[in-house]
Structure formats: C-alpha cells, structure tokens
Ligand SMILES: Nc1nc2c(ncn2[C@@H]2O[C@H](COP(=O)(O)OP(=O)(O)OP(=O)(O)O)[C@@H](O)[C@H]2O)c(=O)[nH]1
C-alpha cells in the first residue's frame with residue numbers, strides 16, 4: 001500500500017462559488033462564439049458561419065466533457081491480481097487537452113503505470129482516467145498530478161508512475177513560435193520512488 005502521506009485528495013472539479021460561475025445557457029455560449037467571430041474580423045451572419053456557434057458549443061461539450069465525469073468512479077470496478085505482482089504499464093495513451101492560459105490544444109501521450117496492491121483495474125480505465133482529466137482546462141503539471149493521485153487514492157496500489165510528453169499549441173502556433181518543442185512531466189509515488197522499482201519503471205518508461 002502507498003504511504004498515507006501520498007494520499008493527496010484532489011477535488012475533481014470545483015463547484016460554482018458565485019453566481020458569476022453558474023453555467024451559462026447554450027444560447028449564451030453560442031452568443032459568446034458569435035462575439036469571438038466578430039472579434040476575429042468576420043461576420044457570424046455569413047452563410048458558412050451561420051451554424052458555427054452551435055457547432056462550436058457542441059464541440060466544447062466533447063472537448064470539456066471531463067467536467068461531467070467523476071474520475072474516481074471510472075476506477076470503481078477492480079479484479080483480483082491472481083498472483084501477478086509486478087509493474088502494469090499502459091504506454092502511449094493519447095492526451096488531448098486544452099491549456100488553461102490560452103485555451104489552445106495540448107497534444108501528446110501519457111504513460112501510466114502502477115504496482116498492484118490487492119487489486120488490478122481494467123486497463124481501458126487507465127486511458128479513461130487520462131481522458132477525464134485531459135478534457136478540462138489544464139496545465140500539464142496538474143494533469144499529471146491528478147491522474148497519479150487519483151490512481152493512488154482509489155486503487156491503493158504499491159506504486160504509481162505517470163509520465164506525460166506533450167506539445168502545446170500556444171508555443172508552436174503563436175507566441176514564442178517553437179514547433180517541435182515537447183514538455184515532459186512525471187509523478188512517481190510509493191515504491192516507484194525507491195529502488196529497485198524506481199530504476200525499473202524509469203527504464204520501462206524510456207524503452
Ligand atoms: N507550466 C506550464 N506552462 C504552460 C502550460 N501551458 C502553457 N503554459 C505557459 O503559460 C505561460 C503563460 O504566460 P503569460 O506570460 O501569462 O502569457 P503570454 O503573454 O501569452 O506568454 P507567451 O506564451 O510567452 O507569449 C506561457 O509561458 C505558456 O508557455 C503548462 O501546461 N504548464
């Protein structure tokens with residue numbers, strides 16, 4: 001089991017604090033898109049753009065669908081590990097997120113590993129966990145930490161490792177303008193912080 005000090009409990013999504021934060025209606029969201037189209041210099045009345053606000057709002061429902069999910073719930077169904085007691089690693093899970101500073105795309109991959117305690121989880125749930133946190137406004141550091149902490153808290157494994165490699169469109173297509181630059185973040189918990197598993201997991205992750 002992980003050391004109790006590692007059990008950082010993170011609230012998945014903050015509830016609205018003031019009326020300012022109450023979710024706007026679909027009509028209000030579409031009006032905001034029309035405003036942005038005008039700000040960009042085009043006309044929302046133009047034929048090709050007439051349905052765009054509704055499309056954008058539907059797309060936002062997909063891109064930000066993580067706010068309607070409880071990531072811990074995704075790990076609810078577990079299985080006996082049946083004598084297996086070594087690393088479980090799911091590599092190259094697609095990361096499609098949105099940076100909270102510019103609302104620009106973050107694209108990359110996550111590698112998620114754990115060292116089973118009593119139970120194992122269906123491997124698709126690791127990809128679902130990544131997606132549930134990715135489909136929110138994020139910075140890569142918090143995305144990495146939230147995935148690792150939730151896996152540690154809910155599954156109670158002996159160790160957790162999460163590595164994310166991603167590129168940020170706010171750096172590649174604007175601002176400093178540096179295509180090809182990747183950001184790497186990682187969180188190692190429990191026995192992955194110590195030898196011999198630290199060496200093993202770092203080797204597995206870089207393979
Ligand atoms: N640490 C971290 N920074 C990020 C992430 N995504 C974007 N950023 C950075 O967030 C910073 C925001 O900086 P600001 O100076 O407030 O914004 P800006 O004027 O648009 O900055 P530039 O991008 O440098 O043009 C930028 O340096 C981005 O590169 C992330 O996931 N983690």
Ligand SMILES: [Zn+2]
Nearest residue numbers: 099101102170
């Ligand atoms: Zn950004």
